[in-house]
Amino acid sequence: MDIGHADSAPDGDSPGAHPPPAGPGPVDPAGPYADGPWRNYFLILLDRIPTPIAVCRADGEVLIANPAMATLWGVAPGQLRGRNLLDLFRPRAKEQLRRIAEAVRLGRRSRYPVEVHWRSAADGAEREGELTVDPVGSVRPPALLALLRVTESAPPPAPRATASPVESRILALAAGGATTAAIGASLGLTVDGVNYHLARLSRRWRVQGRAALVAKAYVLGVLAADSWPPAPA
Numbered sequence: 001m002d003i004g005h006a007d008s009a010p011d012g013d014s015p016g017a018h019p020p021p022a023g024p025g026p027v028d029p030a031g032p033y034a035d036g037p038w039r040n041y042f043l044i045l046l047d048r049i050p051t052p053i054a055v056c057r058a059d060g061e062v063l064i065a066n067p068a069m070a071t072l073w074g075v076a077p078g079q080l081r082g083r084n085l086l087d088l089f090r091p092r093a094k095e096q097l098r099r100i101a102e103a104v105r106l107g108r109r110s111r112y113p114v115e116v117h118w119r120s121a122a123d124g125a126e127r128e129g130e131l132t133v134d135p136v137g138s139v140r141p142p143a144l145l146a147l148l149r150v151t152e153s154a155p156p157p158a159p160r161a162t163a164s165p166v167e168s169r170i171l172a173l174a175a176g177g178a179t180t181a182a183i184g185a186s187l188g189l190t191v192d193g194v195n196y197h198l199a200r201l202s203r204r205w206r207v208q209g210r211a212a213l214v215a216k217a218y219v220l221g222v223l224a225a226d227s228w229p230p231a232p233a
Contacts, residue, residue, distance in 0.1 A: 046064070046066045047067060047077075051068060052068040052071075052072055052147070053066045054080065054145075055143055055145055056143065056144050058144060061083070061084055062083050063081065064080075065077050065080040072148070073088055074122065085146060089114075089116040089117075089118050089148075090116060096112070096115070099112065100133055104135055104141050108135075110135075112134075113131070113132050113133075114130065115128070116128070116129060128150075129150040131146055131148050132146070132147045162222075163201065163217070167200075167201055168222055168223070168232035169187060169232065170183055171223060171232075172231050172232055173186060174198075174213070175217070175218075175223060221233050
């Protein structure tokens with residue numbers, strides 16, 4: 001924005017006597033923390049925050065990003081510089097972007113949430129979240145600090161081993177402390193029938209003893225890790 005023509009020259013000076021003041025320098029990724037030691041503290045803190053964060057220009061060009069943000073893109077943090085946030089994140093409503101652009105143009109300082117979705121670089125699945133954008137710095141236009149909050153969690157991992165419904169129920173009862181006789185009575189099996197299923201699991205998973213079977217069932221995801229009384233996953 002050119003505002004130099006609004007100033008008149010001082011008395012005795014011609015308009016061209018002094019060179020015009022230099023425009024604002026390049027945007028520093030550290031924004032308001034760009035001066036002195038605070039800049040290094042800001043960058044160190046940025047690297048350690050688990051929340052995906054990026055500092056970008058007003059048009060979305062990335063100046064710096066922390067490792068958590070770079071992981072979403074499947075690249076190293078330094079490889080994001082020069083990319084645009086809109087290369088990955090797709091806003092749900094374009095009107096949200098227009099509102100931010102207008103606020104930045106008018107110099108307003110506030111926090112602007114943008115609902116976005118993207119394709120995960122790790123597994124190709126669609127993810128959803130909210131990108132919160134804050135104008136920072138004293139230059140015009142300011143830099144933008146973007147923080148991502150993921151609102152769609154990844155699906156729970158599938159069990160890494162299989163067990164029949166009967167085997168899973170036997171393991172759940174055993175994990176709860178039931179005796180062989182009690183397990184048989186609960187499932188309509190004989191004691192020999194229960195021992196037969198336990199022996200098959202021991203051979204398949206290559207472990208010995210009921211305690212080891214129960215532990216292996218939790219490790220393999222056959223039993224639900226957050227359920228009590230124990231239950232199949």
